Amino acid sequence: xxxxxxxxxxxxxxxxxxxxxxxxxxxxxxxxxxxxxxxxxxxxxxxxxxxxxxxxxxxxxxxxxxxxxxxxxxxxxxxxxxxxxxxxxxxxxxxxxxxxxxxxxxxxxxxxxxxxxxxxxxxxxxxxxxxxxxxxxxxxxxxxxxxxxxxxxxxxxxxxxxxxxxxxxxxxxxxxxxxxxxxxxx
Amino acid sequence: xxxxxxxxxxxxxxxxxxxxxxxxxxxxxxxxxxxxxxxxxxxxxxxxxxxxxxxxxxxxxxxxxxxxxxxxxxxxxxxxxxxxxxxxxxxxxxxxxxxxxxxxxxxxxxxxxxxxxxxxxxxxxxxxxxxxxxxxxxxxxxxxxxxxxxxxxxxxxxxxxxxxxxxxxxxxxxxxxxxxxxxxxxxxxxxxxxxxxxxxxxxxxxxxxxxxxxxxxxxxxxxxxxxxxxxxxxxxxxxxxxxxxxxxxxxxxxxxxxxxxxxxxxxxxxxxx
Numbered sequence: 453x454x455x456x457x458x459x460x461x462x463x464x465x466x467x468x469x470x471x472x473x474x475x476x477x478x479x480x481x482x483x484x485x486x487x488x489x490x491x492x493x494x495x496x497x498x499x500x501x502x503x504x505x506x507x508x509x510x511x512x513x514x515x516x517x518x519x520x521x522x523x524x525x526x527x528x529x530x531x532x533x534x535x536x537x538x539x540x541x542x543x544x545x546x547x548x549x550x551x552x553x554x555x556x557x558x559x560x561x562x563x564x565x566x567x568x569x570x571x572x573x574x575x576x577x578x579x580x581x582x583x584x585x586x587x588x589x590x591x592x593x594x595x596x597x598x599x600x601x602x603x604x605x606x607x608x609x610x611x612x613x614x615x616x617x618x619x620x621x622x623x624x625x626x627x628x629x630x631x632x633x634x635x636x637x638x
Numbered sequence: 639x640x641x642x643x644x645x646x647x648x649x650x651x652x653x654x655x656x657x658x659x660x661x662x663x664x665x666x667x668x669x670x671x672x673x674x675x676x677x678x679x680x681x682x683x684x685x686x687x688x689x690x691x692x693x694x695x696x697x698x699x700x701x702x703x704x705x706x707x708x709x710x711x712x713x714x715x716x717x718x719x720x721x722x723x724x725x726x727x728x729x730x731x732x733x734x735x736x737x738x739x740x741x742x743x744x745x746x747x748x749x750x751x752x753x754x755x756x757x758x759x760x761x762x763x764x765x766x767x768x769x770x771x772x773x774x775x776x777x778x779x780x781x782x783x784x785x786x787x788x789x790x791x792x793x794x795x796x797x798x799x800x801x802x803x804x805x806x807x808x809x810x811x812x813x814x815x816x817x818x819x820x821x822x823x824x825x826x827x828x829x830x831x832x833x834x835x836x837x838x839x840x841x842x843x844x845x846x847x848x849x850x851x852x853x854x855x856x857x858x859x860x861x862x863x864x865x866x867x868x869x870x871x872x873x874x875x876x877x878x879x880x881x882x883x884x885x886x887x888x889x890x891x892x893x894x895x896x897x898x899x900x901x902x903x904x905x906x907x908x909x910x911x
Contacts, residue, residue: 482703525874536704538659538670538680549656552680554670565877630664631697632686635734637741 454565459524463560463599466495469503472603473612476507484508486614492519492601499523503601505611507588511535511629515588517595524561531559532595534585539569556585558598572598668697673758675765677706681758685750694753695741696761698734705765707772720764727760777838784832784870784899785816791902792817792828797909807856813849816868819909824863826909827853831888831896832870839875843884850891864893866908871898 469492476486487506494501501521508514514535518528538554543566553569562568574580574594584594593608595601603609657672657680666686673681684697699705720740724731729740740760742753789803798821805818807825817828829846833839850865867888870876878885888896897904 537682537699540674540678540680542674542678548653552657552659552670554659630666630684631699632666632684632693632695632739633664635695635732635739637688637693637695637730637732637739637743 454524454561456561456563456565459529459561462494462497462501462521462524463530465497465600467501467503467599467601468493468604469601469609470604471609472605472607473610474503474505475612475614476505477614479506484510489520504528505588505592507611507613512588513585515591517592519599527567528559529561530599532591532598533557533559534588534591541566541568543568556581556591558595669754671754671758673762675705675762676769677765679705681761683754683757685754691743691745692747692750692753693741693743694750694757695739696757698737698739700738700740700761700764705761707765707769719767723760723764723767727756727763729757729760773835777834780834780838780873781832781842784873785830788816788830788868788899788902788905792905792909795906797906807853807858809857810852810855813852815849815853821863823861825858825861826864826866827862828866828868828905828909830868830870832873833875834873835875836877836880837875839873839877840881840884842875843881843888847884847888847891850888854891864908865891866894866905867892867896868902868905869896869898871900 469490471488471490474488474490476488479485479487485506485508487504489502489504492501492503499521501519504518504520506516506518516531516533518531520526521529534556536555538552539557539559541551541553543551543564545564553571556575557569557571558575559567559569572594574584584591589610592611596608601609654672657670659670661668663684665688666684668682668684670680670682675681682697682699684695686693720731720738723729724740729742732739732741740757742757744750744753792801798819800820802818803816804814806812806814807818815827816830817826819826819828827850829849831839831842831846833842846867850867853859853862853865856862869885885896894908897908
């Protein structure tokens with residue numbers, strides 16, 4: 453059972469990622485993604501914690517940032533998703549129209565111990581949201597402000613993109629790419 | 639509020655309408671629909687008008703990580719059961735750049751909503767069927783892991799020679815107990831309770847309670863010295879506030895308060911006492 457007090461304090465505590473830049477590598481079981489599992493030191497918190505940024509090599513606008521902490525179970529205990537399907541917060545205490553949360557959004561545990569998708573005020577603002585999504589490092593900066601994450605030098609960490617040959621393949625940029633373009637429907 | 643048919647339906651329709659969203663992607667309309675999956679995603683379809691007909695497609699998003707289908711789910715499972723669902727919902731499939739795209743077409747716009755409806759039900763059913771399959775597999779793995787932990791603990795503590803794991807009473811074939819221990823003329827029954835989600839944990843609670851309750855009708859009931867429940871309080875599915883009535887029922891049918899795995903030494907106290 454999730455310890456909510458411990459979880460809330462974990463989110464607020466100062467976190468330090470030692471690698472900077474965080475250089476992504478090809479994911480072992482999925483060549484469509486580049487990823488890095490990197491250790492995070494959390495002040496006054498003795499549980500092993502990882503920070504995992506990842507990016508899709510074909511759809512570069514698709515990336516996510518996740519925290520994994522052993523004491524909160526095996527699934528990501530907090531995450532940011534830049535693109536993809538809208539999420540439904542399917543819980544009895546949330547009215548139907550409010551269950552819909554489009555991307556980009558964060559996920560965190562609420563006071564009932566349920567993992568909820570939500571948008572910050574910046575993500576609700578169309579112009580600010582567009583700016584945040586225009587570059588993975590701007591999105592990471594927003595994530596860092598939301599979760600008190602810094603590098604060892606007290607700066608906002610950055611994502612390092614690996615050699616270009618790791619990103620070989622058709623590249624579709626932006627959130628407006630048409631997935632039906634060029635498809636033959638006989 | 640009075641129960642007027644019209645008012646009730648109006649509220650529902652208004653709220654459901656809020657769940658339809660769309661945006662343009664080139665010449666294609668992306669539509670986020672109110673249909674959802676047990677992986678907590680709203681289903682998205684893509685619609686375009688080409689060659690005098692409407693095409694409604696999943697955009698190739700069904701065979702990807704979009705729907706949060708666990709990575710342990712083999713593609714073969716989806717593609718194996720997709721054929722059945724394609725047949726049921728009359729959905730077609732095409733391939734582009736190595737990716738499957740599922741779709742329906744119509745020439746007249748009056749059939750467009752039906753295409754959307756059928757495709758969304760196809761996607762929802764396919765994902766939910768396979769997600770449940772994976773959840774069941776993961777739950778099975780979770781249970782086996784906990785059982786092994788407790789079994790190993792009991793074995794290494796030499797609680798007795800005549801011990802059966804997953805044992806049954808002679809006259810209650812089919813009712814299994816995680817541990818059936820015989821010491822002299824006394825029988826000890828032990829059941830483990832765990833679960834990776836609230837629903838799985840609750841099922842485990844009711845199974846354990848039922849087993850103990852049924853044992854009271856056994857011909858050997860006078861020899862049953864103790865009925866001991868062991869609860870995995872570290873499990874994700876353990877929510878004592880939500881499960882109170884089931885925990886109370888378990889307590890009613892047990893010889894002692896449920897023992898938390900974190901206090902495992904108490905298991906030995908109960909068995910050796």
